[in-house]
Amino acid sequence: MTALIPWQTFYVIVGSSAGALTGLVFVAMALIADLPLIRGGADANDAFSTPIVVHFGVVLVLAAIMSAPWTSLGAPALLCEACGVAGLVYAIVVTRRMRKQSAYRPEFEDWLFHTILPIVSYALLGASGLASRAYPTNALFGVAAAALLLLVVGIHNVWDSVTYLVFVRREQEHGTPRKN
Secondary structure, eight states: OTTTGGGHHHHHHHHHHHHHHHHHHHHHHHHTTTSOOOTTHHHHIIIIIHHHHHHHHHHHHHHHHHHSOOSSSHHHHHHHHHHHHHHHHHHHHHHHHHHHOOSOOOOHHHHIIIIIHHHHHHHHHHHHHHHTTTOHHHHHHHHHHHHHHHHHHHHHHHHHHHHIIIIIIHHHHHSSOOOO
16 A cells, blocks of 8 residues: 555654563563562552553554555554554553552552553544544554554653662662662
């Protein structure tokens, strides 16, 4: 499909970034695995860490979908719609998990980056899939915006999680901040 050809470089960059960042999440988790467990930590992981990998995974899948040699926009549009709907359901599950977990009291920034922005991104993705039949050019920009938003959300959430675990948790465990 000729409409997707100009997007190839974009999705190579975005997909590669999502793949590399997913790998770095695993490295970061391995490096902080020595921290003592906290009560409710598994629930907090389900609410805060697992979605990061899911969002990066969705970006990687979108890059693959949008880079495949389709003959029309029909199949990728349908797949974007499906990813958007599945992502919305998952974002609702994450919201419930955030409310249920007791290891950490979420602040506004947490709600923004762990629930609101992912919901916006997945809604945009699903809507772009639907709109692609009538407005293919605009829809392709919508899919790209959704992918970038998920990538930025994931980057923010990794940084936020790691800094929380390294600085806040270390101070709680040892009573003093780490000195350089």
